[in-house]
Amino acid sequence: xxxxxxxxxxxxxxxxxxxxxxxxxxxxxxxxxxxxxxxxxxxxxxxxxxxxxxxxxxxxxxxxxxxxxxxxxxxxxxxxxxxxxxxxxxxxxxxxxxxxxxxxxxxx
Amino acid sequence: xxxxxxxxxxxxxxxxxxxxxxxxxxxxxxxxxxxxxxxxxxxxxxxxxxxxxxxxxxxxxxxxxxxxxxxxxxxxxxxxxxxxxxxxxxxxxxxxxxxxxxxxxxxxxxxxxxxxxxx
Numbered sequence: 001x002x003x004x005x006x007x008x009x010x011x012x013x014x015x016x017x018x019x020x021x022x023x024x025x026x027x028x029x030x031x032x033x034x035x036x037x038x039x040x041x042x043x044x045x046x047x048x049x050x051x052x053x054x055x056x057x058x059x060x061x062x063x064x065x066x067x068x069x070x071x072x073x074x075x076x077x078x079x080x081x082x083x084x085x086x087x088x089x090x091x092x093x094x095x096x097x098x099x100x101x102x103x104x105x106x107x108x
Numbered sequence: 109x110x111x112x113x114x115x116x117x118x119x120x121x122x123x124x125x126x127x128x129x130x131x132x133x134x135x136x137x138x139x140x141x142x143x144x145x146x147x148x149x150x151x152x153x154x155x156x157x158x159x160x161x162x163x164x165x166x167x168x169x170x171x172x173x174x175x176x177x178x179x180x181x182x183x184x185x186x187x188x189x190x191x192x193x194x195x196x197x198x199x200x201x202x203x204x205x206x207x208x209x210x211x212x213x214x215x216x217x218x219x220x221x222x223x224x225x226x227x
Contacts, residue, residue, distance in 0.1 A: 001171075035213050044204055044217035045155070056215075088155060092212030096170045099155040 002027050002091050004100035012108040017079050021103045023089035025070040030093030036065055036074045039102075040085045048087075049074060079105070110135040112205050112218035120199075120225050126192040130205030130218060131185075138163045138183040142215070143208040146179060146190045148201040149220070156201075160208055161188055195225045 003026040013019055023034065032052040037045035047056040049065035052072055062077045076083055084107050089100040116128035130144070137144060145160035159169035161179045169177050178191040192199060202220040209215055 033211060037214070044220050045214070046217065047213065047215060050209075050211075050213045086153065090155075090214070095168075096172070097157050097212050099157070102153055 001096055002029065002094050002098050004089050004091060004098055006087075006089060006100035006103045008103060009101075010104045010106060012106050013079055013084075014108045015079050015081055019076050019079060019105065021074045021087055023067075023072045023074070023100050025072075025091060027094070028069050029072075029091045032068050032072075033091060033093030034065075034067065034072045035090045035092065036063075037088045037090065038083075038085050039088065045088060081107075110207055110216050112207065112216060114203060114205050114218045114221040116203075116221060116223070118222055118224060120195055120223060121227050122196055122225055123194055126190070126195050126199060126223060126225075128190045128203055128205075128221065128223070129187050130189070131187050132207070133186070135207070136183075137181065137186045137188065141210070143168075143210065143212075144181065144188045145206045145208045145214065147204045147206060147214070147217075148199075149204065150201050158190065158192075158203075197225050199223070200225045 005024045007022045034052045036049040039045040053065045064075045084105050086102045086104045088102045111133045113131045120126045143160040146158040159179050161167045161181050176193045181188040204220045206214045206217045
């Protein structure tokens with residue numbers, strides 16, 4: 001199975017900053033079938049990005065995804081207060097689909 | 109707007125069977141457009157895909173759980189269910205149901221239900 005490693009584990013940032021989160025796969029992700037989810041405390045994860053770079057419906061354009069092969073990134077161009085959460089990547093190109101361990105964005 | 113709601117016991121004894129149901133509203137579960145899935149989140153935060161079911165009844169399970177998992181569907185009730193046998197403390201988690209695209213993207217999630225395995 002593909003292991004996804006996210007880095008860093010935690011980031012302390014301020015609103016307005018730009019941030020890039022990394023997700024590295026142990027093997028090539030077929031067709032760049034890589035998604036990103038946001039999880040706020042006490043809530044279920046919610047879809048942000050699929051297919052490495054396609055935003056889900058209703059997701060603001062400050063969120064962008066990129067990458068291919070084994071290296072993927074999620075960028076938030078300008079952090080809003082509601083963006084402080086945990087972010088997970090997921091690959092669905094190879095069975096079984098797997099998730100990264102998450103990156104937590106916390107308020108500095 | 110689709111909504112998914114998990115239900116079932118919050119406490120299960122070791123070696124017993126965990127049974128959960130997901131009730132779907134706002135969409136028909138009898139649709140060729142989606143899969144219906146169970147995922148769990150361990151206390152440390154890690155997410156693990158358990159398996160999914162198609163409206164036809166075809167199932168796909170995570171190999172790590174396959175010997176203990178059964179997912180079933182009841183299109184008349186717009187529900188699908190999870191059975192996990194021979195549970196241990198390692199099965200303590202928040203269990204989510206979700207609607208999944210045919211590619212494997214988790215489009216909508218239920219709010220989750222916490223299950224603790226303890227005597």
